[in-house]
Amino acid sequence: MVFKPKSTPLYLSGLFFFRNSKRFLRTISTHCSAKYDEENDSNHEFRNQQHHLYLYKSKGQHLLTNTRILDAIIRRSNIAPTDTVLEIGPGTGNLTVKLLEAAEKVVAVEIDRRMVDVLHKRISDIGLQDRLHVICNDAMKAEFPRFDLVVANIPYGISSPLIAKLVYGGNSFRSATLLLQKEFARRLLAKPGDSEFNRLAVNVKLVADVEFVMDVSKREFLPCPKVDSSVVIIRPKNEIPDVNLNEWCAFTRTCFSKKNKTLGATFKQKKKVIQLLKLAETTCSMRENALVGHNYECDEYNDGNNEEEDTNGEDSFASSTSDLELNLFKEKIVGILKKGGFEDKRPSKLSNEELLHLLSLFNQAGIYFHDHVKPNDSNNANVDFAAAYVS
Numbered sequence: 001m002v003f004k005p006k007s008t009p010l011y012l013s014g015l016f017f018f019r020n021s022k023r024f025l026r027t028i029s030t031h032c033s034a035k036y037d038e039e040n041d042s043n044h045e046f047r048n049q050q051h052h053l054y055l056y057k058s059k060g061q062h063l064l065t066n067t068r069i070l071d072a073i074i075r076r077s078n079i080a081p082t083d084t085v086l087e088i089g090p091g092t093g094n095l096t097v098k099l100l101e102a103a104e105k106v107v108a109v110e111i112d113r114r115m116v117d118v119l120h121k122r123i124s125d126i127g128l129q130d131r132l133h134v135i136c137n138d139a140m141k142a143e144f145p146r147f148d149l150v151v152a153n154i155p156y157g158i159s160s161p162l163i164a165k166l167v168y169g170g171n172s173f174r175s176a177t178l179l180l181q182k183e184f185a186r187r188l189l190a191k192p193g194d195s196e197f198n199r200l201a202v203n204v205k206l207v208a209d210v211e212f213v214m215d216v217s218k219r220e221f222l223p224c225p226k227v228d229s230s231v232v233i234i235r236p237k238n239e240i241p242d243v244n245l246n247e248w249c250a251f252t253r254t255c256f257s258k259k260n261k262t263l264g265a266t267f268k269q270k271k272k273v274i275q276l277l278k279l280a281e282t283t284c285s286m287r288e289n290a291l292v293g294h295n296y297e298c299d300e301y302n303d304g305n306n307e308e309e310d311t312n313g314e315d316s317f318a319s320s321t322s323d324l325e326l327n328l329f330k331e332k333i334v335g336i337l338k339k340g341g342f343e344d345k346r347p348s349k350l351s352n353e354e355l356l357h358l359l360s361l362f363n364q365a366g367i368y369f370h371d372h373v374k375p376n377d378s379n380n381a382n383v384d385f386a387a388a389y390v391s
């Protein structure tokens with residue numbers, strides 16, 4: 001039987017309706033004319049003309065409408081009836097309704113006030129408003145209350161910083177089931193030696209395990225995006241290696257700055273040698289000051305992670321440093337790489353254990369990558385999670 005769309009306009013609530021038939025979904029999608037109005041809208045908005053609802057591409061507003069997939073996400077998330085679930089980007093609430101059926105409470109963080117209004121109305125209509133707490137804010141700025149799990153179809157534009165915020169931001173939770181752009185999910189799941197292996201995977205793997213759940217076709221969203229998606233589950237590890245996380249993130253940033261170059265080539269660059277020498281001297285003087293009880297402020301130094309900001313400081317530092325000093329320091333670096341057998345290795349082929357070993361060799365030799373390393377700074381209390389992600 002072929003579904004024939006009614007000629008009457010589809011109301012906003014049409015975006016809530018679930019159908020298992022893909023044919024129906026495609027028909028709905030065409031019929032509701034959530035269309036990409038490129039001629040009239042240079043801001044690339046999707047425009048639902050009948051309902052005056054604009055779905056912003058820039059906010060990643062692609063609503064997941066297939067019940068079968070929503071149910072599979074809920075099933076794989078292992079939600080207990082006592083759980084508080086954090087949902088980032090609830091939109092009109094297709095997933096939120098199902099989360100509320102499975103969990104005790106849902107905390108939803110949504111940036112778009114119009115979506116929040118629609119969500120409140122929808123959840124009140126089914127009488128579940130007491131168990132929903134909505135925070136109308138940017139998920140990257142919001143402070144998350146306590147939660148047990150994350151389950152979300154997130155806006156893909158914030159995938160990297162959001163994952164860094166979750167796994168490095170000091171929250172304690174069991175797992176995060178996330179719908180991500182397929183290519184991004186592949187990068188997150190990549191292993192050493194895979195062509196997609198990168199710093200994001202390395203940083204996430206240090207503190208969490210990532211499991212692939214399923215691919216989701218772009219046809220399951222309204223309006224249809226250009227890319228396919230995948231669901232993954234991220235589970236924070238119970239035990240993480242004893243390493244300063246800020247130091248680790250700065251180290252992997254250096255190693256993967258040219259991920260297909262050998263570590264020897266990366267570390268021998270003059271700019272890198274100057275940067276590390278400056279950090280080594282800073283750290284050394286910080287330690288000396290700490291020993292005599294001084295309070296030190298490092299405002300005059302950059303964090304070593306922003307290469308552009310570093311340039312000025314390094315120029316003046318370089319001009320006050322002799323070539324001999326620089327060469328000696330470069331030899332020290334190369335000696336460490338050789339000692340560990342890393343000089344000809346490429347970072348994209350190294351396991352986290354190997355990278356941790358190299359970092360410990362550097363640190364033992366007084367070479368640091370993050371400029372706030374203090375003698376006993378091992379509790380990682382203030383991890384700069386923003387430094388952990390790759391844009």
Ligand SMILES: C[S@@+](CC[C@H](N)C(=O)[O-])C[C@H]1O[C@@H](n2cnc3c(N)ncnc32)[C@H](O)[C@@H]1O
Nearest residue numbers: 062063064089090091110111112138139153155
């Ligand atoms: C892909 S849609 C998902 C909607 C809904 N969860 C679903 O599956 O149908 C992403 C949602 O995230 C919201 N959003 C976009 N950027 C955000 C941000 N920085 N913080 C919080 N929410 C955001 C959008 O307004 C949109 O409602």
